[in-house]
Amino acid sequence: MLHPQGLLHGGPGPSSVRQQALCPSQGRLCCRSRSHSVRTSTDALSSRRSLHDSDCGTIPQAGPGRSMQPGSGALPLMGEVEEDLEIHRLLREKSDQGRIKIPDIDEERFEPSFTDQEAAQPSSSGCPVYVMLPLDTVWVVERDGKKVSVLKKERSLEIALHTLKQAGVEGVMVDVWWGIVERAGPGTYDFSAYKRLFYKVAAAGLKVQAVMSFHAAGGNVGDTCKIPLPKWVLEIGEKNPDIFYTDKSGHRNRECLSLGCDEVPLFWGRTPVEVYRDFIDAFCDKFQHLFGTVLTEITVGLGPAGELRYPSYPEGDGRWRFPGVGEFQCYDKYMLEDLKRAADTAGHSEWGLSGPHDAGHYNSSSWETGFFVSQGGSWSAPYGHFFLSWYSGLLVKHAERILTAAQQVLNRHGRPRVFRALKEATDGHIVYEFQPACKLGMKLAGVHWWFKSRAHAAELTAGYYNTRDRDGYEPIIEVLSKVNARLSFTCVEMRDCEHPPEGRCSPQALLQQVIESAEEHGVPLAGENALQRYDDYAFERIAESAFGRNARAGRLEQVTFLRMGDLMFDNWDAFSRFLNRMRCKI
Secondary structure, three states: OOOOOHHHHOOOOOHHHHHHOOEOOOEOOOOOOOOOOOOOOHHHHHHHHHHHHHOOOOOOOOOOOEEOEOOOOOEEOOOOOOOHHHHHHHHHHOOOHHHOOOOOOOOOOOOOOOOHHHHHOOOOOOOOEEEEOOOOOEEEEEEOOEEEEEEOOHHHHHHHHHHHHHHOOOEEEEEEEHHHHOOOOOOOOOOHHHHHHHHHHHHOOOEEEEEEEOOOEOOOOOOOOOEOOOHHHHHHHHHOHHHEEEOOOOOEEEEEEOHHHOOOOOEOOEOHHHHHHHHHHHHHHHHHHHEOOOEEEEEEOOOHHHEOOOOOOOOOOOOOOOOOOOOOOOOOHHHHHHHHHHHHHHOOHHHHOOOOOOOOOOOOOHHHOOOOOOOOOHHHOHHHHHHHHHHHHHHHHHHHHHHHHHHHHHOOOOOOEEEEEEEEOOOOOEEEEEEEOOEEEEEEOOOOOOOOOOOOHHHHHHOOOOEOOEOOOHHHHHHHHHHOEEEEEOOOOOOHHHOOHHHOOOHHHHHHHHHHHHHHHOOOEEEEOOOOOOOHHHHHHHHHHHHOOOOOOOOOOEEEEOOOOHHHHHOHHHHHHHHHHHOOOO
16 A cells, blocks of 8 residues: 655655564664654664665666665656555545645635734644654756755645644644755755645645754754755865864764864855854845744754754765764864864963864773773863863853854844734833744754763763763753754654663753753753554653643643654554543543
């Protein structure tokens, strides 16, 4: 049987293969987007790789009538016949789905059907659930000698969106890829396929979280397609590879730009921060009429997989395997120059020559290194404190620079705004406060391995100076409070008992720390699952994270579920029960 989303990936994988990949403790896993980077055990990773071969389908090879844009994945031309009869048969078999009616829309005159009051509140009680769309929902093909952006398997996508709405889903999350939108050249933007997508989402009665994805897809486990950075950016990188993050062996990570060059005008006279700002500004100019009704959040990608972190655990190319401590990513010339300046200022010029020499390698255990070992490790010495403060501090400044620029774009004169609060001034006058109609957001990675050790090695290499004696997330959350942004955090479905003891993992304690810090600073918090699971343990853990047993209800403002696809429709009954649970219906 074909599933609505299965057609988007070349068809569903054999169900027998999916059954064989069932993990008793963790449920079924599937390949996941690199915009959500939490890790589990080696066995789970193996299960995920086997499902990558079966559940996600295969992208056809290039041939007559096909093109290869972007990356190496091929996409059939959109004129190919879809098996609509089979799709509708599936929908008739699903409860209530026989009544789905997809309205026709005029894309040039389209107006959101939500009222301002409806848009301001979730459409259901409980904790609203968003669903991530496939990484390659928008693709590029060649037609008549021109490269154009399109929606893959548009009819199947449309039906799937209406199916989600009828099940009680609040909205969808989609990557707005830098490598697709600005592919033609600097300052030339193509949002045409996203315009069509947003109108179809709105016609289904759903809302959109748009992720400004300034990273590449395809180089990590779980990526089902290849979407590189814009060609003109990569050409600059060929001449100046120091624009990319670099490890101590000199390996360049081309997934995203190094924060070391944030303020260096290397990109046709613009700095990376200006490039990101202009991209967001162009997006807002195109879609601001949907703000607050259809488009509810702009999530700004701040690093690999769209998360605020360094690419310290590059899993896709085999350099890193769970639960390795990872490696510091500070060896491009821009970061080394900054390190030297910081060391000179601190009066220890010898500290500015390179990163720690005793931090091991990607797959080291914490106790195998002189830097991360719990007792007497260099991380707790004056040099360690200097280096980690500098390394994590650059990440915080990176977030503040880009989020501040994005906030200024959203607050620009003429952008839609909504009422925020009513306050009384000191002179007795009433002051009405307003905020952008579209929320600003960012993502943090749930780096939970080595959390039970003193040093929290994996968090340190990722850029979070979080140890047993220091809260490394508070400086980041303070930035979010300053710019009035929402934090999205992963691993809400994970339990400590599901991970091997040698990894010293604690996703539950890590999530609790972030929840408490966000509450303290008044920062709204959303959660995401890191692995696509449909077992009762995972759903129970997500609900517990959202509502809490011993804390006040509603600790998570919303949950985003990974990901619409074959596995979701295979487990539709279980997912529907989960949605009812999140809507407080069971």
